[in-house]
Amino acid sequence: MSSISGIRPTKGFLFQMKKRLGFIERGCEFLKLKRDHLAKELRESLEVMRGQRQLLIEQLKEAYEALTAAYLTLGPMEARSQTRSVRRRLKVDVLPLSTMGVLYPMMKILEKPSIDVELDASLAKAAEKIMSLLEQLIHLAEFEARTERIADELGKTNRKVNALENIVIPQFKNIIKFIEDKIDEESLDELVRLKLIGGALARRRG
């Protein structure tokens, strides 16, 4: 068994291996807990995200329809001149947050766009719709990033659990069995040797 080369079939080594196996099994249990928790978070997140996305898509559709109407009313040059006159832009700060070791972004709005120019009323309507969606869009983006990272982490955790359960733990168990068998074999040999020696000594005395 190439996988068990370098193994010392001694009681001390057996004890070490059993200790390590116990540690790995406990770690595997924790990873399973993490996996289950991440799976639950992911399921809930996907449901919420689906709902939020659908709602936002409907609202975005209305906003784009208003923007299309504005461009058709004003012509692209005038529409562009007006839209590019908005001075104060959206400013966002991105901060890291963590859940179960999964890092994801949290966005904080520092400054919202402010319109202090004359937008044609058709464009003003589009602007109003888009501004009302800004916060929702940002939260959805946050949520999507979080969901993606959770899914990613779930995949990694699952692979670790599978690797531990299907490869590492069985390997350790095999090693432990080999060592135990080896120790038993040597014990038996020792016993047979002792019996033979005892028999020989008894015959000499007698």
Place this chain on the structure above:
Amino acid sequence: MSTELLSREELLEIAKARDEADFRDRMLATPYRLVMEELPPDARAIDYEGAIYTLLMNRVERVIKVAPEDFKAYLRVYFPLKFEIFNLKRILRGKHAGRDIAEIRDSLLPLSPLEISDYKSLLEAEDVEGVVEALRGTIYTPLYERLELYREHYALWVLEAELLHIFAEELERAAESSPRRFRDLLRSITSIRVGVDALLLAVSVSTVGCEYLDPDVVKPILEHVVEVPPEVVEVIMERGEIGEALGLLKHPIDEVMEPILEGDAAAVRRRQEERLMTLVEEAVKMRYFDFPYILWFLMRCEAEARDLVRIAWGIDQKLPYELFSRHLLLI
């Protein structure tokens, strides 16, 4: 003159172009070929807009040049001055937002200066204050009086409102100097043009939540518009009660503004254009080959240019015909 105009059927043909290349080919078969030929094959809607407006400006200049002296004052204000004011707004917006000179220059309508000496000095001004300073000594001098408000609140719309006020005053002055028999028509045109623009301005700044809202900036614009009582502006800007405001308006402005109750400003603009065309067409029926006809011809040229730009943009954005055709005035 009217042979230069595209018929409804020709416009419909152009509107049904399959793509930009097809649009270009169809436009090349019209009087617009003179300006279309200069465009590259991969021209976009914004390039077509420049070309279409170049032809429009040529037509406007040509017609005003040969128009009888009595009519020139009003035509000059209603067309070239209006376009010059569009350009001034684009320059002010560009300076306000810190845009570079080339970008602002590229956004201007292709128009010779009318009341200003040149666009270069305005484009090279450092900021909005510089532009307003450069306009002193022209009809745009009153902008200087609004500069303090602009500085205090950083509200560019205050200067844009003043430009509309200047336009309204010039229209009134031009109507006064026109033959008496046309004054009622010209005042009606002014009411619909200026009245609706001022109301939409009030609605727009209230809608987007401008930090500084002052009805006293908008009210002077409506000085000569009897169909719009000044308190309407207060109702819109201070209380946001559009329904109540519409109830105070007189005919025909109330009808034109009605779609704003549903938030449909595009429909208001369309009704405004339709009402103006109808007004002038009725006047033409009564006095053919007179001032109303010249006015009708130039309005028709402008409407045609706007519709062609809408078609170009609709095709550029791959919008279905049914979507952008709703915004066309002449089809």
